[in-house]
Amino acid sequence: MEIDPFIFRLSIFILSIFIGYYVVWSVTPSLHTPLMSVTNAISSVIIVGAIIAALAGSSESIFEISNTFGFLAILLAAVNIFGGFLVTQRMLQMYKKKKK
């Protein structure tokens, strides 16, 4: 009997939760704010779904309502991707060690 691909995805999901658990506990508390902004940026990888939605069908269908939702999602996710990574970068630049 074959295993449903869903089970594989579920395995990836659950293992990733465990990875996330251990990785995030190792994040130093002073970087918790950059952690939030970078998780924000990476969760915008949802843009992948937005692009598929926007480009679905033939080139005439891009003005259909479902494609429009895709384009709007691209816009929102793009704000987040650029905003999230850049603001994280800006914050991380500020963390400096004592000058010896």
Place this chain on the structure above:
Amino acid sequence: MSANLSALFYLISGILFILALRGLSSPETSRQGNYFGIAGMVISIVVTFLTVGNLGPGFIYVLIFLLIGGTIGAFIAFKIPMTAMPELVAGFHSLVGLAAVFVAISAFLKPEAFNLGIVGNIKLASLIEMSLGAAIGAITFSGSIIAFLKLRGIMSGSPVTFKGQHLINLILGLAIIFLIYYLCISQSSNVFWSIVLISFIVGVLLIIPIGGADMPVVISMLNSYSGWAAAGIGFTLENTALIITGALVGSSGAILSYIMCKGMNRSFFNVILGGWGATDQTSVSKSKEQKPVKSGNADDAAFLMKNASSVIIVPGYGMAVAQAQHALREMVDSLKKNGVKVSYAIHPVAGRMPGHMNVLLAEANVPYDEVFELEEINNDFANCDVAYVIGANDVTNPVAKSDPQSPIYGMPVLDVEKSKSVLFVKRSLSPGYAGIDNDLFYRDNTLMLFADAKKMTEDIIKSL
């Protein structure tokens, strides 16, 4: 590009995202981590373009939207003042939530584009996944908007409660579950829209009863939700990068919520059910202004600190409000010139989001190895000459250790009162967020400095 090859690239993206978080274990590796994150994102987007393969006129529009969004995002990222970081993060969460809702709507309207079946006959598992993604996304969106409004001060930060609130939330929550079940049977688009609509309402109702100082928990929780929403969509799209990221973000937010709750010694449900700030205000006012309080001015404070050998600074949300971090660092610089050893003590829930104080101090060029967490520094107060409390209140209240009747009893607090003298910068004797009087005000070794945090710090610099 073949489906197998693109799946491998999505896996690489997922690994790069893990490394991005891993980098945050120390400030030195963190910048590199951020580049890993950016690389992962670029790979994901490029691979998606290659997989879709439809590089016709639609592609131009995608680039235009990407560019507009990117420009807005970059503009915000460069312009935003560091003190506004909590509301920025809340705002960004709302965008992820809404994007998840839009993708789910799109998948529901045109399932064939995602290989999920056809309209009216969508695969059962996909229906469950996309409706969960849409529901969590919608809750994240409207909840984050409320959090944003509260943090921005557009909406009052005090808890909004009404009778039967929890019952209504419970009913709406059950309604969503029932509607998802009904959607699976009927495939009806009206049911789908109802799920989205009710979820928007739940998001609002969930966040309005939560007060200002509980915002660290709320932001972390919404962070977690945005992750679960992304994971839900990831299952729908059968996309590994999205599933991995969703799981990472979901657990990250959950851990942060846990840390924040622990910092207040409250259970997660206690925070979510709201209303700490709404505890009976009557008990607060009765004993107030009766006890003697010593107050001083900037010269007294300067004298005390200049002659100290060690000073610990305890910043709180008030420092952020007064934008006093730069003045504070200047004050510390002149103290150091006088040979005083200075360190900073940060309570886990100081400020409005996890790590809020650390970012502000970093902005003011305070080296991060002078900044310590509660457990690291709490024993040092006993050997310290002066504790300078600026904008913090409840997190220094010794009542949390001594009075089992107090609502904050058991909360970990900074042992500020153990230092030889305490300088407490505050505008008045009003109680903090928890609505209780701070015992510290009336201690013999406490000198109250009644002023705006920034102004007082600047005055101290002058008399140093």
